[in-house]
Amino acid sequence: MNSFGGADVSVNGGNVDVNFNGPYYDNDDSDDEGYWREEPSEQLRIFHRHLDSAQELLKLDVGPNNVFSLNVMIYGHVVAATEGFLSSVFIKTTVGSEELIRRLLETDPEFSEMKFSMSQLFEKREGIKDTVAGYLQKLIFHDLKKIKPMYKSVLGHDLGDISWLFKAVSKRHDCVHRAGYGKDEKPLTFDEDEVAILIQDVRNMCQSVMDSVTKLEENQSNPF
Known part of the structure; x- marks a missing residue:
């Protein structure tokens, strides 16, 4: 089953060759000018714009037969x-700081398992x-x-009790895929x-993230 949110593949026996790729994306979407390169403040502005639009859509009188479909679309959009x-904020903030890159390398298991020879040391360091x-x-x-422990260990931001967001992500899956x-x-x-x-709730959470990122950047630019 293929949708704009991804591909679900199920194979029940037999000699089946499965091929898939990301839907609705071409080479222009994967170039070096990624969406995450925008400054966190601009990302927050874009995020609030999405939420403002969602709130306006909720006010529409679409009739009882269409309320369900409208809620499904808005719910999925808000979580996305x-x-x-x-x-975007995590990537932009982390990649822009050698100290934060080091925190990520020291705390993420993916990097601790990487192995390379001494002859590759400078090559790896430069890239x-x-x-x-x-x-x-x-x-x-x-x-x-x-993601929650990564935010804590790298950016020093505790997302707190986000059990509500776990539930929202699960519900969003059914909104998108079913x-x-x-x-x-x-x-x-x-x-x-x-x-x-x-x-x-997501507006408050992401504003809190932005507050922490702003303080982090201020501390790094003014170490004393």
Whole structure:
């Protein structure tokens, strides 16, 4: 099953050759001028713009037969925008600081398992920013079990109790991959004001992230 959110592949026996790639992306979307290169302040502005649009859409009177579809689309969009913000800000902030790159290298198991010869030492050292950026771009930032401790160990920001976001990410999966239906083939339910509350919760969380990143950058530019 292929959708704009990814590809799910299931093979039940037989000699089957499975080939897939990222949908709706061409070479221009994967060049060096990645979305994460924008400054965190600009990323926050873009994020708030997404949420403002979502709030306006919630006010539309689309009739009782269309409310479900509207909630499904808005819910998925809000979670995706949150994931995009968390990703872009983390990558931009980390790659822009040698100290933060070092923190990542020292705390992430992926890098501790890398091995190379002494003859490759300077080659690896010169390309460390590209290596780190490439690694982070491949991370799935809705994998909150990995992202939450990374934010803490590298940026020093504690996302706190985000059990609500774990639930939102899980629900977003059904919004994107099953058009709002669960594995039991029953439609999701949205409590009154649930989408509006999610918008406010992610807005507050990402503003808190931005506050920490701003303080971090100020401390690095003024070490004394």
